[in-house]
Amino acid sequence: MVNNEARTLRCPRDGGQLHTEKHDAIEVDACPTCRGAWYDFGELSQLEATVTHDEASLAGMLEYSKRDSELKCPMCAKTMVAFDYRAHAVELDACPDEHGFWLDAGESERVRQIMQERVGDMRRSAEAQARWDRDRESGFKGGGIIDRIRELFTGRR
Ligand SMILES: [Zn+2]
Numbered sequence: 001m002v003n004n005e006a007r008t009l010r011c012p013r014d015g016g017q018l019h020t021e022k023h024d025a026i027e028v029d030a031c032p033t034c035r036g037a038w039y040d041f042g043e044l045s046q047l048e049a050t051v052t053h054d055e056a057s058l059a060g061m062l063e064y065s066k067r068d069s070e071l072k073c074p075m076c077a078k079t080m081v082a083f084d085y086r087a088h089a090v091e092l093d094a095c096p097d098e099h100g101f102w103l104d105a106g107e108s109e110r111v112r113q114i115m116q117e118r119v120g121d122m123r124r125s126a127e128a129q130a131r132w133d134r135d136r137e138s139g140f141k142g143g144g145i146i147d148r149i150r151e152l153f154t155g156r157r
């Protein structure tokens with residue numbers, strides 16, 4: 001929760017009362033019945049930030065294939081928007097008025113896994129780029145065709 005005002009939220013799945021709990025050091029409103037949890041808007045990025053602060057990994061679109069959710073926002077009761085989290089097979093629900101996100105049981109773990117994979121991918125592509133730059137540099141050093149032609153004309157080695 002961002003603010004401390006008392007509120008009673010109901011689970012959008014089973015109507016049970018949500019309880020404030022700490023998940024990954026983030027205060028969420030969790031359902032004791034289905035183990036889903038409500039993340040206030042901004043807390044989803046906090047969840048991602050528990051894995052990495054790497055801007056490249058955190059950048060990019062979050063909400064793919066948006067469609068109407070079967071769930072209603074626990075704060076304003078509007079029909080939520082279901083989407084594929086970062087184009088993975090993890091369906092999250094968001095309030096269209098940006099009140100927050102609903103994560104079913106296990107989905108916060110999936111979000112953290114996906115962020116870990118993204119960090120790994122970014123690191124690998126950064127390493128590949130560095131390797132490519134290194135190869136290109138050594139390829140040009142004396143061995144390049146331009147250098148050889150230049151040597152022919154100038155006699156310089
Ligand atoms: Zn529930």
Ligand SMILES: [Zn+2]
Pocket residue numbers: 073074075076077078095096097098099100
């Ligand atoms: Zn809402």
